[in-house]
Amino acid sequence: MSGSIPSEVGNLTRLSLLNLNSNNLTGPIPASVGNLFALTKLQLFNNQLSGVIPNEIGNLGQLYNLEMDGNLLSGPLPASIGNLTNIVILFLPANQISGHLPPQIGDLPNLAELILSRNNLTGTIPSSIGNLTQLELMYINENNFSGSIPPEIGQLTSLLELGLSENLITGHIPKQVANLSQLIHLNLSNNTIDGIIPDEIGQLTSLQHLLLNNNQLTGHIPHRVVNLTQLTKMQLVNNQINGLIPDQLGNGLVNLRDLRLTSNLFTGTIPSNLGNMTNLEILYIAFNQLSGSIPPELGKLFSLTSLSLHSNQLSGSIPNELGNLLNLNDLILSTNRLSGLVPPSIGNLTSLEDLELYQNQLSGHLPEMANLTNFYLLQLSENNFSSPLPPDLCKGGRLMYFSTINNHFDGPIPRSLRNCSTLVRLQLKNNELSGDVSEAFGVYPDLELIDLSNNRLSGELSVNWVESQSLNTLHMAGNMISGRIPPQFGRMVQLASLDLSSNLLVGELPKELFGLSLLLDLNLSNNQLSGSIPLEIGGLLNLNTLDLSKNKLIGHIPLQIGNCPNLRSLRLSANELSGSIPLEIGKLLRMQEMLDLSHNSLTGIIPRDISKLVMLENLNLSHNRLSGSIPSSFSGMSSLLALDVSYNNLEGPLPESRFFQKAKVEWFEHNNGLCGKVLNLPPCSQNTTKHSSKKHRKIVLLSVLVPVLLLLLLISLGVVIFIFRHTRRKNVKENDREEPDKNLLSVLGFDGKALYDEIVAATENFDDNYCIGVGGYGRVYKVQLRTDQLVAVKKLHGPEEDERGFRSEIEALAKIRHRSIVRLHGFCSHARCMFLIYDYIEKGNLSTILSSEETAIELDWKKRLDIIKDVANALSYMHHDCSPPIVHRDISSKNILLDSELKAHVSDFGIARSVKPDSSNWSGRAGTLGYMPPELSYTMKITKKHDVYSFGVLILEVIQGRHPGELISHLMSGGAARDVLLKDVLDQRIRVPLTLEEANGVILAAKLGLQCISVSPRFRPSMQRVSQLLDAGKIEACEKMPFRDVNLQQLMGV
Template identity: 40%
Template sequence: MSLAITTLIMVMLPTTTVLSSYVASQVATTTAATTLSLEREAKALLESGWWSSYSNHTLQRCNWTGISCNDAGSVIGILPSSHVIKVGDKFKNMDFSCFPNLVFLSLSGHELNGATEDFMFNISHLSTITHLDLSFNILHGPLSPRISNLTQLEFLDFSYNQIHGFIPINIGKLKNLVTLLLCHNKLFGSIPSTLGKLINLETLDLSFNLLNGPISSTLGELINLKTLDLFNNFLNGSIPFTLGELTNLETLDLSNNFLSGPIPSPLGELTNLEILDLSNNFLNDSIPSTLFQLSNLVSMDVSNNYLIGPIPSSLGFLHKLEKLLLGFNRINGSIPSKIGDLKTLRVLFLQSNLLEGLVPEEIGDLEALSLLDLSQNELSGPIPPQIGNCFKLEELDLSNNNLEGLIPYQIAELQHLDRVDLRNNNFSGVIPFTFLRFGNYFHASFTCDETNSSVFWEVFGGNKNLTPYFCSPATYSSVRKSYNLQIFLPVSVLVALFLLGCLLFLWRNEVKVNPTSVLQATTNGDLFSIWNYDGRIAYEDIIAATNDFDIRYCIGTGGYGSVYRAQLPSGKVVALKKLHRLEAEEPAFDRSFRNEIKFLTEVRHRNIVKLHGYCLHKRCMFLIYEYMERGSLFFILSDDVQAVELDWTKRVNTIKSTAYALSYLHFECTPIIVHRDISSNNILLNSDLEAFVSDFGTARIIDPDSSNQTRLVGTYGYVAPELAYTMVVTEKCDVYSFGVLALETLVGKHPAEILSLLSAPSSLQTIMLTDVLDPRLSPPTSQLVAQNIVHVATIAFACLQADPKLRPTMKHVSQMFLSCQRSLRSPLRTISLLQLLNCGMHMEGSSQAPQF
């Protein structure tokens, strides 16, 4: 037995030796193969020309900028920085066959300008790649069918290129795809039905293309879909009922197409839906009541269609709704009283329909409401006084209805209201005295018959029974009773008393104002007009409040005068801008001073500083403003303590307020007014840190029939670059200055360094947004705050484009701020300034900022 075992061992020894030798040789071969493979990867990277500066460091390729490796040292990710690496049309130089383990490839914003077919030929064999991002380039030609070879893809982004042609049918082979972004291209043809095979898809964005034909019903098979964006195409036909099967859908945007037919009632089964936009189509029939039971809905926009029927009373279930836009349809019936249940509603647009009946008093329950438009309907009855409970209301349009009765004084007591239109109704009685407090709409001269006033007609015109007089709240109450009893004698008496009051007012002017000053003002043809809500501010009160403009009351010095703080006998605090006597003798300063009066007495907006009065006289020239307790934005940003108090939300609101004011100047003033000196010094903040545009000394009216050439004015660092060589002022000059201001507010200081890099945008690739945000504030932890910051930054870069024609208008900017913002797809820390710049360049025509 022992001999047998010994013999067996002796027989096995050679075999074991051979096996060991074989294994050793295989390991050596594998090691050699691996080493060779890694060397090929390094060689391919160098030969591409993208990493030429690393030629002496091939062994450290995993540490190269934009290169990621696995544990074995093989390249699995290529994300080059355009700050270090310029790709351009050199992508053909890269031999992608050398990267068998490549998983992640992102060349977004690298100015790739070749044909997509050539590029796909190079990468179509990458069987392991899961993430491919070629967005924000200049790729052209059709989307290559070779894309279907990348069967492991989970993320595919070709957005913001110049790709045309059809969407390949075989794209349906990418079964693992989760995100597909083809927006902002020139794709045409129909949406292929094979997209319905992408069962793992969560985001599909085909917006801003030239797609036509019907929406494929197979999209209803994408059961995991959360976002479906098909807006701004040429799609026609009806909306497929199968979309009602997308129960995970959160955003559905089919706006700006040529869709027709009814809104499918199965859409009411999308219980996770937050944003629904079907606006600007040709949809007809009634709105399904099931849509008004989507309890997670935040925004519903079905405006500009041909919808009919009543508004379902079930809308009271929309407890999270912030925007309801049903305007420009043929909706009839009355406004449901359940509207008052929408406690979070901020925007309600029902204009240009066939609505009738009363304005429900339950609208007064909408405490979050900021925009209300019920114009161009057939509404009747009085305006409910409960509307005065909408404390955040900024715009109110009830024009072109059949409303009647007295105008409630509560409307003008709404502190945030800056725009109101009550024209073309059947109102009667007198105008409540409280309207004198309504922004800059009315000043002291508007206390008597104003039938010829353009201001009167802009707000109250077309109400033939409305008396153009103001009366006090107490008088208003008496008039209401008299009106209800149809007793006109007391009204006549009140009017007579009011006229007597006007005479007494004028007599007090004669007595109280310094006779010498008045005489000189009349003799020299100068102007003297000072007022407040109660009637007037006496000249001597101003002199006494400042001790004849003593230096102790001076709080700042402006471009052509000093600013004083004055507390009047009534307790009211005002700011006085006084032109120095020597400067008053200079024609240029005098022109600027009068220019500021001219504009501020004509404009009226809640975010434009209020002018309470002025005195133009050789001995004394000053303006009286609403006092802004917190001073200028520049002052706040320069102070570390106050800068922290101006948190991210307040900064975003400051930027928005400035945008709304500029939009008003550019689009609602006739003729257009260009400010020409938007800077942080000219944005003032009150005690609540609300922003107001000030200093109209350099403002200018734009005449469409003239060249509008001008001398260079404005604050250095904010002036639009084209003014240096064209000297032609346009509203786009203000847009550029606004862009600088917006960035400054986020950064906490003037963004001179960022502005200097705009001429070499690739340098912005490695600069993250979080790197430049004001370090005195903690990074935003709220998703909403983060997306607001990204939203503002994107708009700012859009406003800073060198070509003024490419900058958005301030009206467009305002619309962007009012639009629903979508959640960030990427963490805030991963968003670069180059991405923001590229997104800003593609904003034109869109009501929403691009999504990150």
């Protein structure tokens, strides 16, 4: 049924029941409904009714049931509601009702159920609420109520369930709550309630659920809480509760199933009496300051499915008794001080899926794990484990994440890993593993990263790696791998990082390797590779670092090296290279970290073109046969930190600049003809200069004649160019003369001045016709360069106050290398404008695509889930793989770009910042409204959890097809969340998930999205954890039910 409710309905004066629920009704509720004086039930829920609730509703004196939830009703709750003296059920959740809760609500003596959740109600809870002595259910959660909880609440002696979560309530928990002797459910989570938990709460002997998460509670857990013998769920997560965990908990709360004390300030030891809670299924005590050992009595919690004690100061050994927890799915003991062996009994935990023991001091052998067939995540890094790895690690065929970094494991790679096709990330570096790797690994369709570096592995490189089509990182450095690099590696099209350094590899460099267009880092150093550097090296357009040092390479440095515009670091030292340094080196304008050509047999002069590398910090040309002088243009290399030209045949004066005046003398040793003002170098005299000039007369003559000939040509061309451009550039030049010290032109990877002119010309001085987007920090233009390359140029609104700091930040951000992150080529800082240069991504931003029905329906559930995974992986890389970590600060759908294949790329790093250990990361501008976490308004401190919150909003936006907006507060924990089905909040423009894989993916994404938008930063997962869970696709047991029945309360775990 659709349409509006006709006003003629008011003519049915003898009507006693009006049920129009679950239709498609729109428009307002007609005022004539107030004429239905005989009406006892009015049920209009699950429609799209809008407008205000008519004041005439107060005329329905016989009404005892009013249900209008799930509509679009707005405006205040009319005061005439107080006339409904026979009302028993008042059910109005999930609307947009605003204003204060009228005090007349207290005039309803028969009211038993008051449900106003998920509205926009404000003001304080009226004290007249205490008059509702028949009230059994009261849910006013997920509104904007403020002020304190009125003490009159204690007069509701019939109350069974009280939900006040997700409001702005302050003050203390009133002691009068102790009068609610029949109370079963108490949820005050997600407010700013402070003070202590009153001791009187122990009088609520019928209480089953005590939920006080995400507040500012202090003090201790009151001892009288042990009187709550019916309690099944107690959650005190993310408060400031301190002191000891009471010993008596285990004696009194024997029915408890869910105990969560994470993110508080608890000290002391874990009470052994907790072992008496034999019904306990979830025990979370992570992120506290607990010390001492893990009590063996926890091994009596036979119903336990999840145990998390990580991020404390626990010591001692892991008790053998934990092996009795046969229902355990998750055992997380990481980041403590645990020592000793992992007990053999851990091998009995056949239901275990997630075992995290990293960052402890555990040692010795791992137990037999043949029975642990449900593993998907095993993290053992940063311990002192030794002995071989368990042979049956992947017996169940589910292992996805396995990490043993920084241990002492020895022996061969376990055979079970060969057929473990589910692997996504395998990190075994920095151990003592040995054996032949030639046939140790199989084919892994989902493998993204494998790191075997710094072990004792031997054998040859297998061509099987080519079949792992998702592989983007292959590291086997620091082993004893021999043989040749298979040319088939050139078919690993997704490869971004290849590190085979410090092995025993021989043979020539396969030219096929240099066709990997996505390759960012290539390190083949310290091997026995021979032959010449292939000319195909010019095909590595995205390459950032290249290290071929310490090999036996011969021949010339190929001119094609200049076709690698993104190179930041080039190391070719300790080879047998000959010939001159190619002029094309000067094209590598993004070269910054290192240019090392030392310990070769290079001859000729040092090209002046090297001085174009204005970003270069370290240059080493030592131990060659170079002659001539150090070009005077080197004085303009303002970024240089070190320049070593020792052990050559150089002569003449050092360039005059501050760098050379303070340079180390050893950088210039064993060059007989050098002179200058550096310690121990002879001073330059006129004779020295004449001697140098005479010896190199031909070079001088050429240096004079060539410019003269060119000058004649340029003069004739210059006249034409001058006439053509004089008028157009007159004003620009005048401005430049006025502010000569402000003209910093530094575009990474390009000739800055030329590119500035080209961009201004290509956009007709940033004309709106070329504008493809406007954000809070600038306008974005689509620019086609003369090379036909398309780039996106973001012109910032205003100058950066700290230009030098801004430049260093951009340089750091430009080092980001990830397939799901838009490449930032660099920036241009000019007296009149500042802009950033990115790759151009074809499809535009996600916000625009979702806002159009035509394009949104292209994004089916698989594509949407892939977008979420891509962004999660990108943020995980920024937070956990970059050093220092980088916070984006402005994750939003407008900053997620989609390419032609609808793959996601994170963009817009104009306001991103590196996270330095000694930085407060304060910022007055950080993000987009609707994506910023709540704590930013009062801390002004940017952390990685800022991005996590924004990512949570993004997940919900992708699922819903629109920005969650005000609904974001409705997606937190609370009693009424059980009435909201996940299927009802999905984007209705595309079909519901049909396959089990799609349904599970949507459920998991929604669950993680809700966790990411937790009010407390400490309660949000890390992006690394989110990325791992999305890749794993793990669905908790509570969600293994028909998709149509999954509700938000289940996903929030409340």
